Amino acid sequence: MRLVVARCQVDYAGRLTAHLPLATRVIMVKSDGSVLIHSDGGSYKPLNWMSPPCTLREGVADDGVTEWTVSATKTDDTLRIRIEEVLHDSAHDLGVDPGLQKDGVEKHLQELLAEHTTTLGDGLSLVRREYMTAIGPVDLLCRDAAGAAVAVEIKRQGGIDGVEQLTRYLELMNRDPKLRPVRGIFAAQDIKPQARTLATDRGIECVLVDYDALRGIDDPSLRLF
Known part of the structure; x- marks a missing residue:
């Protein structure tokens, strides 16, 4: 899993459009390809996300700002993340998770x-x-x-x-x-x-x-x- 803490702007386009203005957020990139945007609140639910199968491309916009483009494989949905400043960037191998075992x-x-x-x-x-x-x-x-x-x-x-x-x-x-x-x-x-x-x-x-x-x-x- 890759964890990035950054000042970023996020725009989602597809079946609907959504905009997250510039703010400091956590970007999670999981090994299954999913990308999730979290704030410091709102419990477990991300502000926006892209579910697999999808592809992530990292590039630079015309104005020199780092931009990630996440594209769904089977639809035209896209998630664009403009990263103004990176505060933290790390990758961690979590290994194989056996899954949550529930009783009841x-x-x-x-x-x-x-x-x-x-x-x-x-x-x-x-x-x-x-x-x-x-x-x-x-x-x-x-x-x-x-x-x-x-x-x-x-x-x-x-x-x-x-x-x-x-x-x-x-x-x-x-x-x-x-x-x-x-x-x-x-x-x-x-x-x-x-x-x-x-x-x-x-x-x-x-x-x-x-x-x-x-x-x-x-x-x-x-x-x-």
Whole structure:
């Protein structure tokens, strides 16, 4: 990850336009290609950002000011960052992140899906929960009707980080001649549009799951109408 603290102006153009006037901000460039602009406030949410897949070009504008241009790969969206002064610039290798392990709803959701794997796809059968890889456990290892291996990553809220996590698992599992080919299913109660786009681009199937229906709260036999 690259962290830059700079006095900068930011302009976004695409489905909408947005302008951030000159001020001191933090620019984060992640290893997945995403670029995020943060201020010293507003909790975790960036002021503006560009999600992968995208490309970053560093150059100099006609007036001599350093300018970064971030372009989306699949759309015409662009993020232009004019950097007037750099206060800090550093790069850090964070290594492989195993992902956030949650208890509660997410753990229960995993248990329910392990018992009802066909809700993820016809013919799916469970091989093992918490199948261990060198970088952490895959939530579910299943087999489809044809006997092919399927790795399932389960999240309550499906974001890009979850897709990245499953991608890393799939890369390792497909090196195992006893498993490959292994395909992936990203299952969540809600899947963000950016995460769905990234998953589709990587050949990972997205499945929305209904937690209430799985645990029987939404049992049709209990309804009056």
